[in-house]
Amino acid sequence: xxxxxxxAQRALADTALxxxxxxxxxxxxxxxxxxxxxxxxYPRDRRRAARARQRLLQEARSLLQQWIRNARAHGxxxxxVASDREARETVxxxxxxxxxxxxxxxxxxxxxxxxxxxxxxxAGIQVTETDLGExxxxxxxxxxxxxxxxxxxxxxxxxxxxxxxxxxxxxxxxPEELTQFARxxxxxxxxxxxxxxxxxxxxxxxxxxxxxxxxxxxxxxCLTFPPVHVVVxxxxxxxxxxxxxxxxxxxxxxxxxxxDQTAYVNGIQxxxxxxxxxxxxxxxxxxxxxxxxxxxxQALACIRCGACSTECPVYQVTGGHAYExxxxxxxxxxxxxxxxPHQTLPDLAYACTLCxxxxxxxxxxxxxxxxxxxxRQATQARALSPLLKAWVxxxxxxxxxxxxxxxxxxxLRSPLAGPLSQVGPFHAWTRVRGLSFFEDEEP
Amino acid sequence: MNGxxxxxxxxxxxxxxxxxxxxxxxxxxxxxxxxxxxxxxxxGQRARAWLQQAGVPLAREPRKPYAWGLVEAAYGxxxxxxxxxxFDEHHPRxxxxxxxxxxxxxxxxxxxxxxxxxxxxxxxxxxxxGWLLLHGPSVTADIEKHLVYGVHGPAEVHLWLLEGAP
Numbered sequence: 164x165x166x167x168x169x170x171a172q173r174a175l176a177d178t179a180l181x182x183x184x185x186x187x188x189x190x191x192x193x194x195x196x197x198x199x200x201x202x203x204x205y206p207r208d209r210r211r212a213a214r215a216r217q218r219l220l221q222e223a224r225s226l227l228q229q230w231i232r233n234a235r236a237h238g239x240x241x242x243x244v245a246s247d248r249e250a251r252e253t254v255x256x257x258x259x260x261x262x263x264x265x266x267x268x269x270x271x272x273x274x275x276x277x278x279x280x281x282x283x284x285x286a287g288i289q290v291t292e293t294d295l296g297e298x299x300x301x302x303x304x305x306x307x308x309x310x311x312x313x314x315x316x317x318x319x320x321x322x323x324x325x326x327x328x329x330x331x332x333x334x335x336x337x338p339e340e341l342t343q344f345a346r347x348x349x350x351x352x353x354x355x356x357x358x359x360x361x362x363x364x365x366x367x368x369x370x371x372x373x374x375x376x377x378x379x380x381x382x383x384x385c386l387t388f389p390p391v392h393v394v395v396x397x398x399x400x401x402x403x404x405x406x407x408x409x410x411x412x413x414x415x416x417x418x419x420x421x422x423d424q425t426a427y428v429n430g431i432q433x434x435x436x437x438x439x440x441x442x443x444x445x446x447x448x449x450x451x452x453x454x455x456x457x458x459x460x461q462a463l464a465c466i467r468c469g470a471c472s473t474e475c476p477v478y479q480v481t482g483g484h485a486y487e488x489x490x491x492x493x494x495x496x497x498x499x500x501x502x503x504p505h506q507t508l509p510d511l512a513y514a515c516t517l518c519x520x521x522x523x524x525x526x527x528x529x530x531x532x533x534x535x536x537x538x539r540q541a542t543q544a545r546a547l548s549p550l551l552k553a554w555v556x557x558x559x560x561x562x563x564x565x566x567x568x569x570x571x572x573x574x575l576r577s578p579l580a581g582p583l584s585q586v587g588p589f590h591a592w593t594r595v596r597g598l599s600f601f602e603d604e605e606p
Numbered sequence: 607m608n609g610x611x612x613x614x615x616x617x618x619x620x621x622x623x624x625x626x627x628x629x630x631x632x633x634x635x636x637x638x639x640x641x642x643x644x645x646x647x648x649x650g651q652r653a654r655a656w657l658q659q660a661g662v663p664l665a666r667e668p669r670k671p672y673a674w675g676l677v678e679a680a681y682g683x684x685x686x687x688x689x690x691x692x693f694d695e696h697h698p699r700x701x702x703x704x705x706x707x708x709x710x711x712x713x714x715x716x717x718x719x720x721x722x723x724x725x726x727x728x729x730x731x732x733x734x735x736g737w738l739l740l741h742g743p744s745v746t747a748d749i750e751k752h753l754v755y756g757v758h759g760p761a762e763v764h765l766w767l768l769e770g771a772p
Contacts, residue, residue: 432733
């Protein structure tokens with residue numbers, strides 16, 4: 164069975180990847196810290212944003228009902244779905260019924276979760292990702308390596324080479340030139356598309372509106388030109404009021420990209436311009452269960468800024484693909500275990516040093532280290548054989564009882580200690596430390 | 607620094623080019639800036655009327671490229687330095703998205719201190735089919751964290767803050 168230990172080793176051996184990660188995560192971290200330090204109101208906003216998310220966890224069902232009622236009053240067509248499969252089928256059905264053959268799409272982690280692009284392509288619908296980084300990874304046939312920076316693992320020369328081979332690009336590796344090439348290419352796709360698909364960052368219960376944050380303007384094109392706009396989102400995006408939304412609009416971009424606010428915050432409460440219909444495919448199923456789950460509930464307070472990833476010393480050297488999940492970095496550990504318990508790498512909960520940087524930087528105070536420890540407990544409780552469980556109980560007794568340690572010390576100082584250190588779990592322990600580590604301590 | 611001063615300073619920090627002018631100068635200033643630039647799309651009845659008075663042809667086709675677009679903003683938010691556009695049949699979304707450069711007109715009396723005040727006061731945000739907090743030019747850092755402006759939307763954003771009587 165594949166393990167994180169193996170995928171991480173592969174990533175560590177890739178020097179080009181290491182160089183890209185070192186540069187891109189360092190720039191992200193420095194920019195974020197600089198802006199947060201220059202924003203005296205940030206700690207207060209962070210507390211208020213965390214409170215707004217806790218309100219969701221306490222009132223999820225009633226807030227959802229309120230949002231659905233108000234959204235429908237605006238003419239938004241809401242389609243609650245219970246599973247990834249139902250979500251895919253609903254989107255495909257909506258598009259097929261309207262004769263849609265070409266779709267433009269803005270970056271959405273929920274559509275990554277449900278594997279929407281593959282389902283659309285299987286149904287004969289052309290999908291073009293339009294966020295620059297997301298389009299690049301789509302052309303490469305990869306998945307995003309970071310929640311908000313999908314091409315974080317790539318250098319400019321790789322992107323230039325990709326555009327040359329796939330699109331006949333003849334320009335340099337200058338980011339401005341590469342971006343202008345993308346602008347011209349994608350503008351045509353926006354104008355030809357019969358449907359636009361986006362996610363949503365927040366659903367505001369008191370208004371029935373959707374809120375989408377972005378910097379490029381691609382989501383704006385998706386919801387302005389095509390006749391049909393389909394939003395694919397999940398229940399944990401709901402916030403109670405516009406007043407609760409305000410601090411979230413400030414802390415999310417600050418944590419994600421070190422901005423006071425994203426270039427565009429779109430409020431959608433119905434169709435406009437060329438768009439005639441707005442549909443929301445609202446995934447509850449595992450997400451609603453997760454909101455009420457004793458272990459994973461707090462993970463769904465996450466607002467998907469990705470700050471925990473770029474701050475994480477493990478992510479900084481392995482990148483996102485080593486997690487082999489839609490969600491990588493610290494938040495990827497509980498989310499992957501919640502959403503795909505049977506497909507998650509079995510040792511993923513150990514892709515963490517418990518350093519706590521992720522907790523310090525999380526804009527909504529998700530207790531990530533506690534969550535990861537609880538995932539470890541839950542997964543180990545399932546995975547351990549009766550013999551190993553007995554061993555763990557014995558080890559626990561040994562480590563917590565001075566009396567037992569005193570009784571065992573003569574054995575650990577005896578010639579038997581050498582061979583003993585090579586046996587079973589002792590070997591894993593003694594590979595990097597002594598068996599009788601307490602010998603050096605003061606008596 | 608008062609609310610308007612803070613608003614303009616914040617906007618400049620976000621990459622806006624800002625000017626303060628008397629409302630009665632608007633038509634002349636529009637003629638000076640946009641005359642000879644070809645047709646210009648406009649959002650808002652007053653903006654369209656001013657363009658007409660300035661002798662600038664009005665563009666109506668959303669699928670063509672334009673050098674400039676002109677919109678009236680409903681509010682300015684001083685705290686984060688954003689401009690609020692509220693969309694309806696007179697204020698289409700595409701006008702602020704398609705052109706290379708965007709000029710936003712805002713009355714100085716419509717600047718509010720922060721998002722909380724905006725959401726409390728601007729009840730029309732709850733009813734309109736769409737609204738936008740416009741914070742700066744279209745931007746990406748997807749290639750090696752290098753900032754590039756004008757990815758899909760306008761690469762330049764300009765604000766004229768209108769003071770005094772029309």
